[in-house]
Amino acid sequence: MTPKLGLVCITASKAVRYRTVTRKRLLQFDSLEQERMLRELYADNLRRLGGAIEFCNLNNIRLYRLSSALFPFADDVIGERILAEFEEAMGLVGDRAIQLNIRLVLHPDQFVVLSSDRPDVIDNSIKILKTHARILDFLRLPQSPWALMNIHGGKGDRAERLIRVIQELPDNVRSRLTLENDEYTYSSQDIFAVCQSANVPMLFDAHHHVIHEQVNTYEDPTVAEMLEAARSTWATPEWQVVHISNGAETFSNQRHSDYITAMPSAYRHAPWIEVEARQKELAIKKLQDEWLFTNVNELTPVICEAASPIAQQIDETALAEDSSKLVKQNTLR
Numbered sequence: 001m002t003p004k005l006g007l008v009c010i011t012a013s014k015a016v017r018y019r020t021v022t023r024k025r026l027l028q029f030d031s032l033e034q035e036r037m038l039r040e041l042y043a044d045n046l047r048r049l050g051g052a053i054e055f056c057n058l059n060n061i062r063l064y065r066l067s068s069a070l071f072p073f074a075d076d077v078i079g080e081r082i083l084a085e086f087e088e089a090m091g092l093v094g095d096r097a098i099q100l101n102i103r104l105v106l107h108p109d110q111f112v113v114l115s116s117d118r119p120d121v122i123d124n125s126i127k128i129l130k131t132h133a134r135i136l137d138f139l140r141l142p143q144s145p146w147a148l149m150n151i152h153g154g155k156g157d158r159a160e161r162l163i164r165v166i167q168e169l170p171d172n173v174r175s176r177l178t179l180e181n182d183e184y185t186y187s188s189q190d191i192f193a194v195c196q197s198a199n200v201p202m203l204f205d206a207h208h209h210v211i212h213e214q215v216n217t218y219e220d221p222t223v224a225e226m227l228e229a230a231r232s233t234w235a236t237p238e239w240q241v242v243h244i245s246n247g248a249e250t251f252s253n254q255r256h257s258d259y260i261t262a263m264p265s266a267y268r269h270a271p272w273i274e275v276e277a278r279q280k281e282l283a284i285k286k287l288q289d290e291w292l293f294t295n296v297n298e299l300t301p302v303i304c305e306a307a308s309p310i311a312q313q314i315d316e317t318a319l320a321e322d323s324s325k326l327v328k329q330n331t332l333r
């Protein structure tokens with residue numbers, strides 16, 4: 001089995017980018033103009049999503065993580081109404097992904113916390129998840145972890161609440177939900193236990209794992225063990241998704257590196273791997289060239305391009321990614 005590699009939200013080149021609008025800017029206009037702006041933006045971003053799917057196909061990338069900022073304000077009254085106008089067009093885009101055999105997944109932003117002590121935070125998190133599920137429904141994607149929505153455990157020592165809240169989620173959310181281990185709060189073991197109780201698949205992130213366990217190699221036996229454990233939580237094991245990233249400055253640096261130069265050998269048995277590297281499609285290409293069809297897990301280093309224009313550009317456009325400042329502005333109100 002050859003693992004399939006996945007692209008996260010945008011490209012390092014300008015090929016896949018999305019437009020956005022801040023709440024501050026939107027609120028400068030009357031409601032009619034707001035509607036017009038959102039309608040135009042949704043249409044544009046949907047076209048761009050179509051382009052992203054074609055890009056993945058051309059580059060032999062079989063999984064694509066949708067940006068959670070694809071349809072800004074889709075959970076607001078106006079946005080909700082405008083989004084419904086695109087149901088048919090979205091269905092065609094989703095059909096195209098299925099036709100090309102490209103799996104679409106989603107990683108809602110980090111402010112989705114189902115284990116919060118604050119009921120308003122939980123309510124808002126559910127609202128965000130429902131909006132994302134509605135988007136996946138409009139894209140005519142299955143209500144299963146094939147079209148997964150991945151979140152973290154959130155607040156520590158609240159596993160029981162997390163499990164209870166998950167069990168009460170609407171079907172189109174719960175049936176797609178996956179839970180990921182994180183660096184400091186929910187270890188792989190912790191989230192594995194939650195996944196078993198809540199009956200949702202576990203998404204294993206090897207980089208989070210080594211940071212949490214303070215081990216200094218992906219060859220630590222617990223990496224392979226937790227990969228296997230995580231697979232046992234998937235009703236369809238061949239749908240298992242994992243994440244890879246490397247530390248920027250050091251092995252266990254939290255900040256992601258530009259390229260992946262260290263892969264866990266265990267990941268050769270991972271069916272689907274989302275590549276969380278700052279150079280996006282270039283990092284995937286490197287893995288396709290140097291890792292996928294070889295038995296080498298330590299790849300050639302790439303001389304630091306931290307100061308290059310492209311790296312800076314990525315920093316700026318990181319806001320189109322999963323858990324950024326912009327989403328914070330938009331959702332924490």
Ligand SMILES: [Zn+2]
Binds near residue numbers: 205276
């Ligand atoms: Zn991850």
